[in-house]
Amino acid sequence: MNLNSIDLGDFIDLERYPVHQLDSEQGRALIGRCQKMMAAETICVLPGFLRQELVDKLVMEITGLQKEVRKVDYLSTIYGWMNNEGFDNSHPRSQLLRRHCGVITTEQLDPEGFCLQLFQFDQLTEFVRRLLDYETLYRSACPHISVRINTMDSGEEFGWHFDTNDGVVSFIIQNADNGGLFEYVPLIRSEEDENYTGVKRILDGADSPNQADLPPGTFSLFLGRRSLHRVSPVENSAHPRQSLLFSYDRLADMVFPEKIQKRLTEPTSEPFLGALTTDS
Numbered sequence: 256m257n258l259n260s261i262d263l264g265d266f267i268d269l270e271r272y273p274v275h276q277l278d279s280e281q282g283r284a285l286i287g288r289c290q291k292m293m294a295a296e297t298i299c300v301l302p303g304f305l306r307q308e309l310v311d312k313l314v315m316e317i318t319g320l321q322k323e324v325r326k327v328d329y330l331s332t333i334y335g336w337m338n339n340e341g342f343d344n345s346h347p348r349s350q351l352l353r354r355h356c357g358v359i360t361t362e363q364l365d366p367e368g369f370c371l372q373l374f375q376f377d378q379l380t381e382f383v384r385r386l387l388d389y390e391t392l393y394r395s396a397c398p399h400i401s402v403r404i405n406t407m408d409s410g411e412e413f414g415w416h417f418d419t420n421d422g423v424v425s426f427i428i429q430n431a432d433n434g435g436l437f438e439y440v441p442l443i444r445s446e447e448d449e450n451y452t453g454v455k456r457i458l459d460g461a462d463s464p465n466q467a468d469l470p471p472g473t474f475s476l477f478l479g480r481r482s483l484h485r486v487s488p489v490e491n492s493a494h495p496r497q498s499l500l501f502s503y504d505r506l507a508d509m510v511f512p513e514k515i516q517k518r519l520t521e522p523t524s525e526p527f528l529g530a531l532t533t534d535s
């Protein structure tokens with residue numbers, strides 16, 4: 256065992272999830288099990304992935320950054336990467352949903368802290384690459400959004416949307432006492448078929464989404480560019496919901512478009528109409 260895998264074992268429960276030995280029988284079985292989950296549900300949920308001691312340390316690290324948290328509160332398009340001009344009022348492309356939460360971005364984190372150390376493990380990146388079945392996968396190089404923390408207090412919510420990239424890994428660090436549930440609709444859109452009717456049925460409450468059960472320390476990998484999702488409002492909670500989000504990309508050196516970075520680093524109450532929309 257090399258030094259790196261000893262460190263990795265301090266972070267991840269390697270007996271249960273042998274991400275350091277993906278070519279072993281147990282490693283291959285793990286990948287097979289995860290890929291089945293991805294195929295069926297577009298979400299791979301691995302409870303107990305992070306060691307409890309690490310979860311406790313992450314709660315402390317994130318709670319210790321409470322003063323750094325930037326509150327965002329704005330209305331956002333569901334389709335952040337598109338130009339959403341010219342749709343009528345009832346069309347999903349013209350809907351604006353509320354994003355009201357606290358954000359901590361990469362440059363605010365301690366380089367020696369647990370959040371960034373976890374992101375740096377090549378074995379974790381390789382694990383995610385195999386789950387996505389991509390030929391290459393790189394940690395995003397975005398100075399602001401490659402690693403990001405969402406914190407949500409009572410009354411806050413993160414409305415329905417698609418992500419601008421696939422390959423977001425999230426770890427639930429702390430759940431709210433009530434609400435703050437991750438709700439999602441697997442594979443509701445594709446690049447070939449936007450399925451606006453299906454999206455509208457969810458927005459109107461005509462169809463119900465799935466709800467993920469994510470105890471603290473759970474790893475989840477989610478195809479958020481194809482699967483509509485939200486975090487439901489947090490209600491009456493003694494502490495915030497905390498999630499830690501890692502971004503990856505098939506291409507090296509991926510940084511998010513400036514408009515998307517600014518949304519998190521320079522909060523404004525202006526609605527976000529989409530990265531390609533001319534007037535936002």
Ligand SMILES: O=C(O)CCC(=O)C(=O)O
Binds near residue numbers: 405437484486
């Ligand atoms: O906080 C979460 O669990 C997910 C939030 C989310 O969907 C996002 O930031 O794009």
Ligand SMILES: [Fe+2]
Binds near residue numbers: 416417418479
């Ligand atoms: Fe998302």
